[in-house]
Amino acid sequence: MPLIDLANPTRFLALAERALPWLIGATAIAFAVGLQQTHGAPDDYQQGATVKIMFIHVPSAWLGMFGWGLMSVAALGTLVWRHPLADVAAKAAAPIGAAFTFLCLVTGSLWGRPMWGTYWVWDARLTSELVLLLIYLGVIALWRTVEDPSRASRAVAVLTLVGAINLPIIKFSVDWWNTLHQPASVFRVGGSTIDRSILIPLFAMAIAFTLLFVTLHIAAMRNEILRRRIRTLMLMQAQAAPGSAS
Amino acid sequence: MNLGPHADFIVAAYAVAVLVVALLIGWVVLDHRTQQRRLAQLEASGVTRRSDRTVERTA
Numbered sequence: 001m002p003l004i005d006l007a008n009p010t011r012f013l014a015l016a017e018r019a020l021p022w023l024i025g026a027t028a029i030a031f032a033v034g035l036q037q038t039h040g041a042p043d044d045y046q047q048g049a050t051v052k053i054m055f056i057h058v059p060s061a062w063l064g065m066f067g068w069g070l071m072s073v074a075a076l077g078t079l080v081w082r083h084p085l086a087d088v089a090a091k092a093a094a095p096i097g098a099a100f101t102f103l104c105l106v107t108g109s110l111w112g113r114p115m116w117g118t119y120w121v122w123d124a125r126l127t128s129e130l131v132l133l134l135i136y137l138g139v140i141a142l143w144r145t146v147e148d149p150s151r152a153s154r155a156v157a158v159l160t161l162v163g164a165i166n167l168p169i170i171k172f173s174v175d176w177w178n179t180l181h182q183p184a185s186v187f188r189v190g191g192s193t194i195d196r197s198i199l200i201p202l203f204a205m206a207i208a209f210t211l212l213f214v215t216l217h218i219a220a221m222r223n224e225i226l227r228r229r230i231r232t233l234m235l236m237q238a239q240a241a242p243g244s245a246s
Numbered sequence: 247m248n249l250g251p252h253a254d255f256i257v258a259a260y261a262v263a264v265l266v267v268a269l270l271i272g273w274v275v276l277d278h279r280t281q282q283r284r285l286a287q288l289e290a291s292g293v294t295r296r297s298d299r300t301v302e303r304t305a
Contacts, residue, residue: 048250048252049253050255052249100266114251223278240293
């Protein structure tokens with residue numbers, strides 16, 4: 001199927017109905033493998049068993065940023081190409097991205113208390129991650145404020161592209177400023193500093209959480225398409241009602 | 247499995263993760279049911295999209 005065909009919401013719904021059962025199955029298998037790997041992972045020589053928090057914390061952080069990156073691409077799709085599914089994709093991704101960002105902050109806090117001696121510190125990495133959660137909530141609020149989805153989508157797209165400035169700030173905050181948070185240790189020049197025995201479970205959980213994100217996103221897009229159909233039908237019903245202006 | 251002296255923090259982190267994932271799944275499933283029910287009610291009351299009417303005519 002050509003990619004352009006997915007621009008049709010009806011075709012997208014048909015594809016989603018076919019893909020979702022497979023994605024749900026793949027996600028369940030990936031989590032079974034990931035949790036088995038997590039269970040078998042050795043303790044860190046410095047951090048002990050608290051390293052197991054990393055298997056949730058790091059994928060959540062990646063997916064919180066991935067969600068905003070996806071929304072930024074969708075924002076371009078809305079503003080530049082006026083793709084009919086772009087703002088549907090952006091709206092569906094926002095609550096999922098916000099949930100993963102929230103999970104990143106909470107699990108980071110629970111990891112920080114035993115390792116750093118504090119749940120929270122206003123350093124660059126933690127603060128920029130909190131800003132990401134706040135702009136996610138701002139975008140969700142904006143979607144709810146403007147009733148007409150096509151008008152809301154343009155305002156949200158501009159806010160999303162402005163918010164994308166925060167992504168490199170999050171990524172490089174540990175290099176640009178002196179922070180309590182450790183520097184990049186997975187994707188870095190010179191290779192990962194994490195031992196394979198911990199890196200493999202981390203990637204297994206990252207794959208599982210990514211599949212979960214994709215599955216939830218497609219399901220949420222399907223719901224949003226249905227919601228817009230209902231809105232259109234209700235407008236048609238109101239126009240057809242006796243005594244309406246048309 | 248021995249989680250050491252910081253077991254409470256590890257268990258709490260995994261519990262929050264399970265809760266957040268369950269809420270996300272619940273939100274998507276319940277929202278889908280709600281939209282399907284509302285769509286079925288509207289279609290039952292005779293309101294259909296133009297494209298659906300075209301499909302019915304050509305069928």
